[in-house]
Amino acid sequence: MSTLPNSVQVLIELFARFPGIGRKTAQRLAFYLLKAKREEAVALAKAIIDVKDRIFKCSTCNNIAEVDPCPICTDPRRDHSIICVVQEPMDVLAIEKTGHFRGLYHVLGGVLSPLNGIGPDDLNIDGLLQRLESIQEVILAINPTRDGDTTALYLSKLIKSRNIKVTRIAQGLPVGIELEFADEMTLTHALEGRTNL
Amino acid sequence: MILKELKLLKFRRYSDRYFQFNQNINFISGINGSGKTSVLEAIHYLSLTKSFRTNINSEAINDGQKYFQIFGNFLNKQSLGLLINLNYSRTDGKRVIVNGIPETRVSDHIGKIPIVILSPDSVHVTDGTQSERRSFIDKILSQAFQEYFVNLLEFRRRLSARNQTLIDYFKKGKNHYDAFFESQDELLVQYALKIHTYRMGFQREFNLIFQDYFRQFSHISKTVEFRIIPNIEADDEEKYEGFCLRRLKENFRRDLISGRTSTGPQYDEIKIILGEHDIKPFGSQGEHKITQIALIFAEGKYLEKIKDEPVIYLLDDLFAYLDARHCQKIVDFIGKHNQVFITATDVKETLQYGFEKLKDAMVIDIGEGKIK
Ligand SMILES: Nc1ncnc2c1ncn2[C@@H]1O[C@H](COP(=O)(O)OP(=O)(O)OP(=O)(O)O)[C@@H](O)[C@H]1O
Ligand SMILES: [Mg+2]
Ligand SMILES: [Zn+2]
Numbered sequence: 001m002s003t004l005p006n007s008v009q010v011l012i013e014l015f016a017r018f019p020g021i022g023r024k025t026a027q028r029l030a031f032y033l034l035k036a037k038r039e040e041a042v043a044l045a046k047a048i049i050d051v052k053d054r055i056f057k058c059s060t061c062n063n064i065a066e067v068d069p070c071p072i073c074t075d076p077r078r079d080h081s082i083i084c085v086v087q088e089p090m091d092v093l094a095i096e097k098t099g100h101f102r103g104l105y106h107v108l109g110g111v112l113s114p115l116n117g118i119g120p121d122d123l124n125i126d127g128l129l130q131r132l133e134s135i136q137e138v139i140l141a142i143n144p145t146r147d148g149d150t151t152a153l154y155l156s157k158l159i160k161s162r163n164i165k166v167t168r169i170a171q172g173l174p175v176g177i178e179l180e181f182a183d184e185m186t187l188t189h190a191l192e193g194r195t196n197l
Numbered sequence: 198m199i200l201k202e203l204k205l206l207k208f209r210r211y212s213d214r215y216f217q218f219n220q221n222i223n224f225i226s227g228i229n230g231s232g233k234t235s236v237l238e239a240i241h242y243l244s245l246t247k248s249f250r251t252n253i254n255s256e257a258i259n260d261g262q263k264y265f266q267i268f269g270n271f272l273n274k275q276s277l278g279l280l281i282n283l284n285y286s287r288t289d290g291k292r293v294i295v296n297g298i299p300e301t302r303v304s305d306h307i308g309k310i311p312i313v314i315l316s317p318d319s320v321h322v323t324d325g326t327q328s329e330r331r332s333f334i335d336k337i338l339s340q341a342f343q344e345y346f347v348n349l350l351e352f353r354r355r356l357s358a359r360n361q362t363l364i365d366y367f368k369k370g371k372n373h374y375d376a377f378f379e380s381q382d383e384l385l386v387q388y389a390l391k392i393h394t395y396r397m398g399f400q401r402e403f404n405l406i407f408q409d410y411f412r413q414f415s416h417i418s419k420t421v422e423f424r425i426i427p428n429i430e431a432d433d434e435e436k437y438e439g440f441c442l443r444r445l446k447e448n449f450r451r452d453l454i455s456g457r458t459s460t461g462p463q464y465d466e467i468k469i470i471l472g473e474h475d476i477k478p479f480g481s482q483g484e485h486k487i488t489q490i491a492l493i494f495a496e497g498k499y500l501e502k503i504k505d506e507p508v509i510y511l512l513d514d515l516f517a518y519l520d521a522r523h524c525q526k527i528v529d530f531i532g533k534h535n536q537v538f539i540t541a542t543d544v545k546e547t548l549q550y551g552f553e554k555l556k557d558a559m560v561i562d563i564g565e566g567k568i569k
């Protein structure tokens with residue numbers, strides 16, 4: 001290990017911090033870059049800087065975007081009376097791919113998880129409640145896990161107390177399957193078969 | 198169920214050891230510290246994926262090694278083989294492989310090899326704390342019903358999440374029973390109800406078996422009862438969730454201060470009533486022992502009934518714990534139909550108890566490394 005030049009070691013260390021990347025893979029990635037053309041490496045570096053400099057969170061829906069508010073929130077062709085609540089920006093992507101949802105989104109940024117120190121104040125819940133005025137239905141697209149179930153129940157209590165219809169997609173999703181991994185067909189069925197809470 | 202062969206690799210003091218067993222009685226003999234209890238511990242691992250004497254798996258790894266492996270070759274009532282391999286390594290944790298296929302969840306494995314253990318700790322069933330008594334029924338029900346085990350785990354996780362929320366709220370000075378607690382509790386009580394229902398059903402069925410054994414083994418003319426006093430007393434199960442929710446809400450302020458949820462099946466009490474009295478404070482030593490033995494048999498019988506499969510008995514240090522007459526009775530009784538493992542420091546001592554008459558008994562002398 002110590003025979004590696006310092007700059008290579010640093011690169012390996014940084015890759016190894018990525019989710020799902022172990023030391024071996026980190027080394028492979030680093031050596032790939034060593035071999036790659038200079039332009040390729042520069043393009044990668046620039047892409048990384050761009051996402052950090054140009055990507056913001058939409059102040060309305062909390063999704064990632066280059067402009068604020070994001071294109072979904074400002075799209076007049078979308079149905080502004082329905083909000084689909086999801087855990088992470090990746091879930092927005094998964095649902096958009098089905099092409100079956102034309103409402104707006106709200107990204108919570110996680111689920112309520114007391115054992116991981118995440119309570120109601122740590123999620124973007126107030127932001128959601130502030131958006132409810134002209135809303136007719138809220139769809140909860142929250143994973144059917146232990147924490148997901150608690151979060152969905154909690155949100156439904158808050159939203160229903162304002163006389164707004166709340167539904168949850170879950171039926172089509174096998175228990176334990178995360179939204180982001182569900183295929184488009186499953187997700188489409190889940191959206192159509194949502195249940196009233 | 199019968200364990201035919203056992204192989205231990207880097208487990209406790211064994212670096213590599215192979216055992217072959219008899220289908221009835223197996224005496225595991227050897228001097229103190231020779232590794233007798235470790236053999237029972239290994240069998241316990243194969244059945245319940247854990248030890249009965251420690252919660253720290255790495256303690257069982259042979260000193261200076263990185264992992265241990267246990268292999269067991271079992272045969273069930275239908276003569277189907279069950280090859281179980283349990284690995285534990287400091288870095289990768291635990292893995293259980295059955296006939297070549299890895300178990301994905303612990304709950305899929307528990308109950309495949311029904312066992313009953315009698316160890317010096319078994320005294321806690323009659324004279325230990327409430328939590329030790331609850332673990333007696335939890336261990337039986339978890340082996341008997343996968344659904345119970347899964348519910349119990351989920352209940353415990355939700356309960357610790359609730360306790361953590363109490364602590365967080367207390368720190369932040371939030372002292373209202375709000376929608377977050379309401380949501381957690383509505384889900385929690387669903388699991389509480391499942392546990393409650395199973396426990397009450399168990400009490401009914403188990404008592405009949407227990408009382409029967411108690412009569413057979415003792416000349417005590419008193420009546421005996423294994424009684425569960427549920428923390429939530431609801432006259433019918435439909436009302437249970439509602440009662441439980443109300444109590445959770447009523448006790449909220451108190452729980453907030455203590456940081457612990459004081460309502461639910463985690464506080465069910467278990468009492469063994471002998472004659473008119475609770476055995477814990479009032480029972481004589483002899484009454485305690487007879488009751489413990491009757492409970493162990495009843496445990497085995499109950500499990501056999503539910504699983505439709507003979508259980509394996511692990512009897513650790515039986516002779517240190519019971520007198521000759523009682524030991525003989527136990528071994529005579531279960532040795533006919535079940536496979537039994539008994540540890541003893543002195544074979545001569547066991548023979549002196551009259552066990553040599555049992556022609557099927559096998560003596561495994563680990564102290565000298567010989568198998569007779
Ligand atoms: N992880 C380990 N590595 C090596 N040796 C160990 C390990 N754990 C325990 N031992 C040794 O194994 C012995 C204890 O084994 P065990 O409890 O099975 O003995 P035993 O035959 O049941 O003894 P007793 O008759 O006193 O009950 C002790 O000598 C202990 O030092
Ligand atoms: Mg011992
Ligand atoms: Zn937006």
